[in-house]
Amino acid sequence: MNVTARDLKVLAIGAAATIGLTTILTSQYYGNLHQPCRIIDSPLPYIRKNLTKQEQDRLPYAPDTLDGARDVATPFGSIRVYEWGPEDGRKVLLVHGISTPCIALVGLAEELVAKGCRVTLFDLFGRGFSSTPDPDSQPQDIQLFTTQILLVLSSSPISWTGENNRFSLVGYSLGGGVAASFTSYFPNLVESLILIAPAGLMRPNHIHWTSRFLYGGFLPGKLVEYLIWRRLGGGSSSTPSRSNEDDGKITPTQAAAEETPSHPALTRDSSAAISTRRPSVSIADVVSWQLTHHAGFIPSFISSIQHAPVSNQHSSWKIIATNQSSPSPQQRLLEKKVLLLLGRDDNVIIADEISEDAKAVLGDAVDICILDGGHELPVTDADIVAQTIVSFWNQ
Numbered sequence: 001m002n003v004t005a006r007d008l009k010v011l012a013i014g015a016a017a018t019i020g021l022t023t024i025l026t027s028q029y030y031g032n033l034h035q036p037c038r039i040i041d042s043p044l045p046y047i048r049k050n051l052t053k054q055e056q057d058r059l060p061y062a063p064d065t066l067d068g069a070r071d072v073a074t075p076f077g078s079i080r081v082y083e084w085g086p087e088d089g090r091k092v093l094l095v096h097g098i099s100t101p102c103i104a105l106v107g108l109a110e111e112l113v114a115k116g117c118r119v120t121l122f123d124l125f126g127r128g129f130s131s132t133p134d135p136d137s138q139p140q141d142i143q144l145f146t147t148q149i150l151l152v153l154s155s156s157p158i159s160w161t162g163e164n165n166r167f168s169l170v171g172y173s174l175g176g177g178v179a180a181s182f183t184s185y186f187p188n189l190v191e192s193l194i195l196i197a198p199a200g201l202m203r204p205n206h207i208h209w210t211s212r213f214l215y216g217g218f219l220p221g222k223l224v225e226y227l228i229w230r231r232l233g234g235g236s237s238s239t240p241s242r243s244n245e246d247d248g249k250i251t252p253t254q255a256a257a258e259e260t261p262s263h264p265a266l267t268r269d270s271s272a273a274i275s276t277r278r279p280s281v282s283i284a285d286v287v288s289w290q291l292t293h294h295a296g297f298i299p300s301f302i303s304s305i306q307h308a309p310v311s312n313q314h315s316s317w318k319i320i321a322t323n324q325s326s327p328s329p330q331q332r333l334l335e336k337k338v339l340l341l342l343g344r345d346d347n348v349i350i351a352d353e354i355s356e357d358a359k360a361v362l363g364d365a366v367d368i369c370i371l372d373g374g375h376e377l378p379v380t381d382a383d384i385v386a387q388t389i390v391s392f393w394n395q
Contacts, residue, residue: 141308341377
């Protein structure tokens with residue numbers, strides 16, 4: 001076949017165009033990889049700039065509610081941290097649940113301080129007064145939460161880590177799943193692990209198929225955010241009506257709206273007081289406040305359900321059990337056991353089920369204590385929970 005000069009010219013133009021397009025696309029791709037993560041501010045900057053001290057004190061979650069406050073600047077945004085108690089006391093880090101900020105655990109923290117502990121609380125990213133690294137580029141997974149814990153510890157005025165320096169880790173609900181996973185990676189940092197109504201081993205049958213559809217990436221993100229916002233109290237409690245002509249079937253949007261409550265992690269409707277300091281403020285009040293004022297809360301909430309260690313964490317828990325037979329004391333918990341605290345009437349983390357599953361994974365490396373109460377156990381019965389923890393330490 002004869003190739004003319006015109007053919008060669010066309011081929012050259014085509015090759016040049018292909019190379020140019022490839023260069024542009026490659027440049028855009030790698031350029032996007034190196035774009036800094038967008039940070040969504042917490043309500044704190046606005047509150048400080050626009051509200052008087054009296055107005056701030058009337059908020060469900062006021063900036064000065066807890067002792068020892070500090071704001072830690074990080075590449076992921078600011079983290080709100082509270083630390084108080086005797087510097088030579090047992091160091092205890094508490095990790096809260098999926099919907100309320102750390103103020104939910106202030107009662108438990110105060111009880112532990114009264115018993116001689118040094119405590120640290122912090123708001124997970126996207127809750128309370130902590131910023132939100134955009135979940136589209138930084139999912140709310142164990143990598144993010146592990147980094148956040150290490151950033152919190154490194155910001156303390158006293159040492160929480162290092163040679164012969166370990167701390168006790170208390171995780172509640174989602175925080176329990178985070179705490180267990182963190183301990184599996186850093187056994188040399190954690191001397192005692194207490195899990196209160198923890199996520200991590202939640203059985204899949206408790207998550208309805210429509211919730212799997214809702215969080216599975218099948219719906220537009222803004223629609224999912226709206227449905228969750230409404231479910232958590234941001235709008236009308238009414239749901240889309242079903243057609244009488246569809247033989248009981250509903251559209252995916254209707255199913256998502258009606259079945260959003262079926263995901264166990266969404267339980268939060270509680271009139272329980274958030275703490276003895278704020279007896280008139282309930283858990284629901286704080287969640288509603290976040291819905292209105294924290295732009296990063298709903299995206300963080302959804303991302304946590306999708307990516308956080310809520311279920312199928314058996315392998316991480318098994319590592320904890322295996323470490324208890326390690327010849328190195330730095331790999332073992334002081335008690336060589338995890339303390340698992342459960343609420344007898346908890347409809348989210350079912351006591352009988354989690355007891356069975358925890359024993360299957362941890363074997364003899366777990367002490368299980370079932371107390372009267374529901375999922376808000378550390379909020380409503382902080383004194384009993386604290387005493388149970390201290391008794392476990394002293395046994």
